[in-house]
Amino acid sequence: MEFDFLKPLDNEILQFIKEFSSQQLGSKVVFHTIEDFPDINKIKVAIIGVLDNRGDKNQTEQVDLSHIRKELYGLFPGNWDASIADLGDIFAGNSSDDTYFALKKVVSILIKKKIIPIVIGGSQDLTYALYRAYDDLEQMVNLVSIDNKFDFGKESDPVSASSYLTKIIIDEPNNLFNYSNIGYQTYYNSQEEIDLIDKLFFEAYRLGEVSNNISIAEPVFRDADVVSVDLTVVKSSDSGILNPFMPNGFNGKEICALSRYAGISDKVSLFGVFNHNNSKRESVLIAQIIWYFIEGLHYRSNEYPFGSKENYTKYIIPLEDELVFYKSNKTDRWWVEIPFIINGNNKLNKNTLLPCSYEEYLGACNQQIPERWWKAQRKNVI
Incomplete structure (x- = not known):
C-alpha cells in the first residue's frame, strides 16, 4: 500500500479525543486507526507526524506528539469547509536517510492528489525530504523558512537541522528556484552566510524588520511552495522552549499571523513545524500555529495561477x-x-x-x- 510508512495513532490519544464535544476539532477530523485508514479522496488536508529528531543535537529524547494532538484537537474550528485527516506517524528509520525516503514518498503522493500535508516534526532537517517530494512533479520549488538561522553547513557535513539548506542547494536534481528566510537574527549568522544569501539572489528578512511591519512577509508566502517553521524562531517566553533559551524572537501573535499568511497563499502546498522539545508547554503554541494555517486555507482566493x-x-x-x-x-x-x-x-x-x-x-x-x-x-x- 502507498501509505505503509504511516503508523496509526495510539489508542490512548484516540480515547482522549473521544471525550471532546461535537463542536471541537477532534470530532471533525478523520483518524488513522488500527482498523481504518482515511479515504484520501475525501480530504483536503493531511496531518502527519514524523518521530525523528536525530538532526537536532539539542534533542536527547524521542519525539512525542501526543501533547500537540491533544491541544490541537481540543480547539474549536472556525467556519471551515476543509476536510481534515490525521494520517498518523512516520517512525524513525534505521538511518535518517530511511526517514527522509519514507517522508518524501508519502508527501509526494499527497501533493499529486492536491492534498495539503501539515508535517509535525521532528528536527528541521526533515525539510530536505519535503523539498525532495517535488522531484517527480518536475517543477521549480520556492522554499520559505521561518527561522532565526539560515542553516548552512559545510558540504562534507552530514545533514542536520542546522545544515540542511546546503544539501538542498548542492544536491541534484536542483529544483530550488528561491529560498526566503523570515525572522533571521544577525548574531546567529556569520557575515559570510549573509553575503552568500545575496550572492545566490535569495531573500532574507530580519526579525525586527518583520516585527515592525509583518505585512511585508505576505508577498513572500504568496510565492512559496513549502513553508518550514523552526519553533526556536519564537522567543522562549511565548514558545515555552527553554532549551535552547531564546530571549528574542517572534511573539505568539506574530508567528500565528505568519502561519495564517502561509495558509492564505494559493501556492503553498506543504507546511511543516519543527525543532520543539516534546513538552506540554510548547504544544499550546504549536497547536495554534497549525490552527491558523488551516484557518488561512479557508480564505484562499484562488488567484494563482494567474486567472482571467x-x-x-x-x-x-x-x-x-x-x-x-x-x-x-x-x-x-x-x-x-x-x-x-x-x-x-x-x-x-x-x-x-x-x-x-x-x-x-x-x-x-x-x-x-x-x-x-x-x-x-x-x-x-x-
Whole structure:
C-alpha cells in the first residue's frame, strides 16, 4: 500500500479525543486507526507526524506528539469547509536517510492528489525530504523558512537541522528556484552566510524588520511552495522552549499571523513545524500555529495561477526595463511580471508573475526597481 510508512495513532490519544464535544476539532477530523485508514479522496488536508529528531543535537529524547494532538484537537474550528485527516506517524528509520525516503514518498503522493500535508516534526532537517517530494512533479520549488538561522553547513557535513539548506542547494536534481528566510537574527549568522544569501539572489528578512511591519512577509508566502517553521524562531517566553533559551524572537501573535499568511497563499502546498522539545508547554503554541494555517486555507482566493485578465488591472511602468504590474480587482493584491527572455537560459519556461506589494509598485513609479523582481529575474537566467 502507498501509505505503509504511516503508523496509526495510539489508542490512548484516540480515547482522549473521544471525550471532546461535537463542536471541537477532534470530532471533525478523520483518524488513522488500527482498523481504518482515511479515504484520501475525501480530504483536503493531511496531518502527519514524523518521530525523528536525530538532526537536532539539542534533542536527547524521542519525539512525542501526543501533547500537540491533544491541544490541537481540543480547539474549536472556525467556519471551515476543509476536510481534515490525521494520517498518523512516520517512525524513525534505521538511518535518517530511511526517514527522509519514507517522508518524501508519502508527501509526494499527497501533493499529486492536491492534498495539503501539515508535517509535525521532528528536527528541521526533515525539510530536505519535503523539498525532495517535488522531484517527480518536475517543477521549480520556492522554499520559505521561518527561522532565526539560515542553516548552512559545510558540504562534507552530514545533514542536520542546522545544515540542511546546503544539501538542498548542492544536491541534484536542483529544483530550488528561491529560498526566503523570515525572522533571521544577525548574531546567529556569520557575515559570510549573509553575503552568500545575496550572492545566490535569495531573500532574507530580519526579525525586527518583520516585527515592525509583518505585512511585508505576505508577498513572500504568496510565492512559496513549502513553508518550514523552526519553533526556536519564537522567543522562549511565548514558545515555552527553554532549551535552547531564546530571549528574542517572534511573539505568539506574530508567528500565528505568519502561519495564517502561509495558509492564505494559493501556492503553498506543504507546511511543516519543527525543532520543539516534546513538552506540554510548547504544544499550546504549536497547536495554534497549525490552527491558523488551516484557518488561512479557508480564505484562499484562488488567484494563482494567474486567472482571467478580466479580473486584474494592468499597469505598465516605463523604466529601462519596462515593468508590468497587475492588481487584483478581487483582493487588491499586486503582482509584477518576470519576462521570458528569448534565447536565454530560462529556468522558468514562460512569463510568470511575482507577488509584490503596493509599496513596490509606488517605488517603481518613482523609478526604483523592486529588489525582489531584480533577484527573481537574475535567478531565472543564471
